[in-house]
Amino acid sequence: MSTSLMYHTQQIREFQHTSLKFKDNKVIQCIKRKNFNCDLCRSNKVRLEALRVRQIQALPYGLKKTYFEFTIHRIYCMKCKKRQIEKIPFLSHPKSRITKALERTIVELRSEMSISAIAKYFDLDWRTVKNVEKRYLKKKFKRIKLKNVRIIGIDEIFVSRKKENEKYKTVVRDLESGAVLHVGNGKGTEALKQFENRIRCVKRNFEAVAMDMSRAFIKWVSENLPKAEIVFDHFHVIKMMNDKVDKVRRRITAGLDDAHKKLLKNQRFLFLRSVEKLDPDAKLLLDNLRKTFRELGDASMLKEALRSIYRQAENDTQAEAALINWCAIARQTEVHELIQMANTIEKHMKGITAYWRTGGLSNASMEGFNNKIRWLMRQAYGYRDDEYFKWKIYDLPNLKTKKQL
Ligand SMILES: [Zn+2]
Incomplete structure (x- = not known):
């Protein structure tokens, strides 16, 4: 040799x-x-x-x-x-038990093979394979350039039922490039502390921040990014409306006798799904349920009306007029949850219509990204190692396919 x-x-x-x-x-x-x-x-x-x-x-x-x-x-x-x-x-570090060349090959194979498949092929412990990838991801994402970032999205995502401090991750993304800029543990401003330190020199460049209507984030943005426009984007408004519909359904179910309960049971998704995605049988069932349970019918119809505003309004003026109209109808139903939603919309009107002023923020869908995180969580090695999970979130925009890796 x-x-x-x-x-x-x-x-x-x-x-x-x-x-x-x-x-x-x-x-x-x-x-x-x-x-x-x-x-x-x-x-x-x-x-x-x-x-x-x-x-x-x-x-x-x-x-x-x-x-x-x-x-x-x-x-x-x-x-x-x-x-x-x-x-x-x-050796990549003094205690490493495999060569750098083998580490590099593991990283290259990772886009095509699962951790366990690579471990089996090289006869390595799966933790060794995972740790090699973790070090690689950490090196890759440790310093992310924030200089050209203009529009960011902040979102908290439920990731685990286990430990209290690991229940949520707060993810900040560049909504133009799709890149993940920060992954913080927990939710609220505490999860943004590290990010706050990193953006000191560049925060003047930030023009808009898309997020949900949580008080903590609103406060954080007005304190740290006073020049950025707050945008309550389409995804978060619809999500909030879906929660309201669900609340109405649960409240109504609780007050029903068993026969009527049975009718409503398991129909949760019927009310949350978009009407055009339902098959004819499901649509007929929904129409009947709407007639039987007026409040639920109103909630479901108003949800669709809200969605159609997002589809049809061409600018913020049109959107505002439609939303004001929507709030008036919601009040007429006298359904408590819908009145609450109307109050929220009126209170946050500026941020909601900012969605149209900032061009829809459609480049990197938040919903799509949250689905990717959920997909990541389903992977066997997802949550056991919290740090690995964090770096994998940074890597998600580069994910090519949805195969089992
Ligand atoms: Zn010497």
């Missing part, structure tokens, strides 16, 4: 081949360092002390699991009189 081949196939430099051993279907290639230098002053006037023999897993030669075996030394520099442990150039 030539030293040159070792360099070209395994990216091992500064070492030379000495011998090969074959043991239990494994190849063990013994190597030794050519020259020793002090890490600080590069002097070669050093004294060596052999510490121990290490085996590092490398890319396989054919089907054989392959290891490099070498002695690790303590170096004493005669010039600067300092002691140091020799640094191994083909």
Whole structure:
């Protein structure tokens, strides 16, 4: 085995081949360092002390699991009189048990193979594979350029039922490029603290912030980004309306006798789904339910009316007129939840109509992104390692397909 081949196939430099051993279907290639230098002053006037023999897993030669075996030394520099442990150039960190070349291959395969498939192929622990990817993602996303960001979206996403402080993630995205700019633990302003520090020098560039109508975010934006326009985007308004419809349904169900309860049972999605997505049977059932339960019918109809404003209004003036009209109709129904929604819309009218003034913010749909996060959570390795999960969220915009990875 030539030293040159070792360099070209395994990216091992500064070492030379000495011998090969074959043991239990494994190849063990013994190597030794050519020259020793002090890490600080590069002097070669050093004294060596052999510490121990290490085996590092490398890319396989054919089907054989392959290891490099070498002695690790303590170096004493005669010039600067300092002691140091020799640094191994083909390891990404001193405790790594696999070569950089194998790490790089793992990262390349990750877009096509699952963690467990890669682990099985190289006969590695799945945690090793996951940690290699985690380090790669961390390096890739640790410094994100914020200089050209103009429009951001802030969103809190429910991710786990487990620990209290891990229930929500707050995600900030660049709505023009789709890039994830920040992933914070929890919700509210606390989750934005780190982001706040990072945007100090660039926040003047921020023109608009899309978000839901939570008081905490509104406060945060007016304190930190006073020049940015607050936009309550389409996705969050419709989501809020869906919650209201659901509240009406639950309230009505609670007051029904068993026979009527049965009629409404499991029809939750019938009321939340868009009408045009229902098949004819479901549509007929919905029409009947609407007649039987007037309040629910009103709520469901007003939800559709709200959606149609987003479809049809061409500018903020048209939208505002339609929304004022919508609020008046909502009040006439005398349904408590709908009156609440009307109050919310009136209170936040400026931010809601800003959606039209900022061109619809349609480049990177928030709903689509939240679905991607939910998809990520369903993956087996999703939530166990919170930090890994966080870096995977940063990587989501680069995700090509929805296959099981
Ligand atoms: Zn030195």
